[in-house]
Amino acid sequence: MNSNDGLPPAQRWRALLTLxxxxxxxxxxxAIANIAxxxxxxxxxxxxxxxxxxxxxxxxxxxxxxxxxxSLGDIFGYRRVYAAGLAxxxxxxxxxxxxxxLPMLVAARALQGLGCxxxxxxxxxxxxxIFPRNQLGRGLGINALIVxxxxxxxxxxxxxxxxxxxxxxxxxxxxxxxxxxxxxxxALPRPEPSRxxxxxxxxxxxxxxFVLFIATVDGxxxxxxxxxxxxxxxxxxxxxVFVRRQLLIAAPILPVDLFRRPIFTLTVAxxxxxxxxxxAAYVAxxxxxxxxxxxxxxxxxxxxxxxxxxxxxxxxxxxRLADRFPAGILGGIGLSVMTLGLGLLLAMPAVAAAPDVMWxxxxxxxxFALFQxxxxxxxxxxxxxxxxxxxxxxxxxARMLGQTSGAAMVAVLFNAxxxxxxxxxxxxxLVLAVGFGALGALCSSLRLxxx
Numbered sequence: 313m314n315s316n317d318g319l320p321p322a323q324r325w326r327a328l329l330t331l332x333x334x335x336x337x338x339x340x341x342x343a344i345a346n347i348a349x350x351x352x353x354x355x356x357x358x359x360x361x362x363x364x365x366x367x368x369x370x371x372x373x374x375x376x377x378x379x380x381x382x383s384l385g386d387i388f389g390y391r392r393v394y395a396a397g398l399a400x401x402x403x404x405x406x407x408x409x410x411x412x413x414l415p416m417l418v419a420a421r422a423l424q425g426l427g428c429x430x431x432x433x434x435x436x437x438x439x440x441x442i443f444p445r446n447q448l449g450r451g452l453g454i455n456a457l458i459v460x461x462x463x464x465x466x467x468x469x470x471x472x473x474x475x476x477x478x479x480x481x482x483x484x485x486x487x488x489x490x491x492x493x494x495x496x497x498x499a500l501p502r503p504e505p506s507r508x509x510x511x512x513x514x515x516x517x518x519x520x521x522f523v524l525f526i527a528t529v530d531g532x533x534x535x536x537x538x539x540x541x542x543x544x545x546x547x548x549x550x551x552x553v554f555v556r557r558q559l560l561i562a563a564p565i566l567p568v569d570l571f572r573r574p575i576f577t578l579t580v581a582x583x584x585x586x587x588x589x590x591x592a593a594y595v596a597x598x599x600x601x602x603x604x605x606x607x608x609x610x611x612x613x614x615x616x617x618x619x620x621x622x623x624x625x626x627x628x629x630x631x632r633l634a635d636r637f638p639a640g641i642l643g644g645i646g647l648s649v650m651t652l653g654l655g656l657l658l659a660m661p662a663v664a665a666a667p668d669v670m671w672x673x674x675x676x677x678x679x680f681a682l683f684q685x686x687x688x689x690x691x692x693x694x695x696x697x698x699x700x701x702x703x704x705x706x707x708x709x710a711r712m713l714g715q716t717s718g719a720a721m722v723a724v725l726f727n728a729x730x731x732x733x734x735x736x737x738x739x740x741x742l743v744l745a746v747g748f749g750a751l752g753a754l755c756s757s758l759r760l761x762x763x
Contacts, residue, residue: 318444319501326499327442328454333493334398335435335455336462337486338428341405343466344473344482345370345421351479358414368530369418373425375522375712378433380515382705383565385434387510390701391500394438397430398497402490408483432708436692437700441501446635448693453631453685457624460681464620506698508563517554518565524550529720567702570695578759579691580710582643585752586650586683587714588721589745593654593676594619595722596741604735605663615669622677623684631685639690642682643756649679651749658742662735683756690759718748 319327345367353363385393404427407420436452443451473481524547531540558564570576594616601612633642653676660668688707695703721744726737 318447319442323499324442326496327438327501328451330493330496330499331435331438331442331455332458333489333496334394334401334431336458337489337493338401338431339459339462340466340469341424341428341483341486342370343463344470348470348474348479348482351474352417355479356414356417362414365414365418366421369422370425370428371712371716372523372526373422374429374432375526375709375716376519377426377429378709378712379518379565379702379705381430381433382437382701382708383515383563384510385437385701385704386506386563386699387508389502389505390434390437390441391497391502393430393434393701394500395494395497397427397433398490398494399427400424401427401431402487402494403427405483405486405490409480409487411480433705434701435704436688436707437704438500440692440697440700440704441503445693449631449634449636449685449689450628451631452634452688452692453628456627456631456681456684456688460620460623460627464617464624503697503700506563511557511561511565514554514557514561514565517550517557521547521550521554526716529716530723532720532724563699563702565702567695567699567706570699570702570706573694575759576691576694578755579639579687579694580706582647582683582687582752582755582759583691583707583710584714584717585748585755586647586680586687587711588718589647589650589654589747589749589752590680591715591718592722592741592745592748593657595719596738596745597657599726599734600738600742601669604733604738607666611666615666615673618670618674619677619680622674623681626678626681627685630682631689633682634686634689637686638760639686640756640759642686643690643759644753646679646682646684646686647749647753647756649682650676651679651746651753653677653679654742654746654749658739658746683752687756718745 318324349363349366352366353359356363381393381397401424404420404424408417408424411417411420435455439451439455440448469485470482473485524543528540528543528547531543535543554566555568558566558568571580597616598612601607601615607615630642630646653672653674656672656675657669660672691707692700692703722737722741725740725744726734729737729740
């Protein structure tokens with residue numbers, strides 16, 4: 313069978329199981345690491361601010377290497393890059409487990425981030441070759457279900473492990489799952505690579521640009537203006553040099569040539585806007601529920617759960633719809649529903665009962681799910697098969713940019729409204745989320761005009 317037409321059904325589901333194990337464990341790891349920070353801080357006798365580098369080192373590695381690894385996938389094969397990333401992630405998880413100091417743990421987490429970048433940079437490209445074209449949306453919907461499930465159970469898994477064991481076991485659980493996925497990696501497809509040369513200078517410029525960008529947005533809430541100005545200027549210079557170089561090469565790491573296609577550009581804009589909205593809500597709502605409304609941590613977790621649960625329920629259905637209807641329609645409707653849910657959360661009374669919160673969260677999550685699989689299908693389908701890695705890497709990069717920017721904007725809002733209280737900052741963040749949700753719906757709908 314032509315690799316562009318997907319794998320035979322039996323091999324298709326073995327390949328999907330391999331992806332589910334690797335992607336699921338990488339998402340789960342990100343969710344449980346955040347929950348474990350207070351425990352790690354106390355156990356290693358470091359400050360909470362220092363312990364945040366357990367998360368930062370991972371995120372910097374991921375976003376700095378997504379596009380270079382996607383390019384390597386186009387050149388050497390997606391399966392090779394995926395398997396290498398999975399092997400590094402698994403070994404780094406063992407390194408995290410054995411760490412006895414913060415520097416050791418941060419180094420292992422940075423290495424783990426490199427492995428995760430190898431996995432997620434080519435994940436969508438592999439799905440494109442696993443499923444036939446007329447079932448691509450279904451495959452992406454199943455992938456969204458896996459991600460949503462891992463994100464939903466992450467806090468519960470972390471709490472369960474910490475109730476009976478020390479924090480290193482949070483990372484130890486990755487090792488057997490990663491090893492099993494490595495045993496199954498032969499089921500993944502091996503499409504013909506494109507064989508263009510790898511541009512090491514572009515890879516270095518990519519890493520420098522995105523690391524400086526993260527440093528700049530992370531400092532928005534607390535860094536002195538002079539430091540922010542220097543970081544922003546350095547980001548602008550590095551980014552300009554990086555983009556200018558991409559314009560001169562045939563197969564750029566940052567696919568600037570693909571941005572000449574309006575559909576691709578609008579799809580990226582839709583993705584970034586939606587993840588800014590989602591992240592702003594995810595960061596702000598726990599503060600609103602606990603500090604402003606007085607709910608317990610357990611109740612806050614319960615009220616946050618309907619969002620990922622709704623994503624898991626709706627995502628497979630949205631994937632099937634994506635194979636039949638334009639992404640512009642589905643994405644516009646989905647993000648409009650998400651924006652409505654966020655607006656209803658913003659309009660809640662000062663103290664709301666848990667059921668009133670939960671159905672609004674479920675509505676927002678369902679809308680987000682209805683957008684996600686069709687949008688991902690549009691992005692990966694709008695690039696040539698031999699550039700699938702570039703499309704897959706850009707999809708993951710758009711998500712990371714949206715999440716990073718959303719969290720940074722919320723930090724700025726909390727600092728700006730400190731005198732008015734946490735509740736004011738949280739509500740301001742929800743206003744921000746509503747605005748970006750509406751912007752995402754508009755960008756998605758504009759794709760219908762471009763068609």
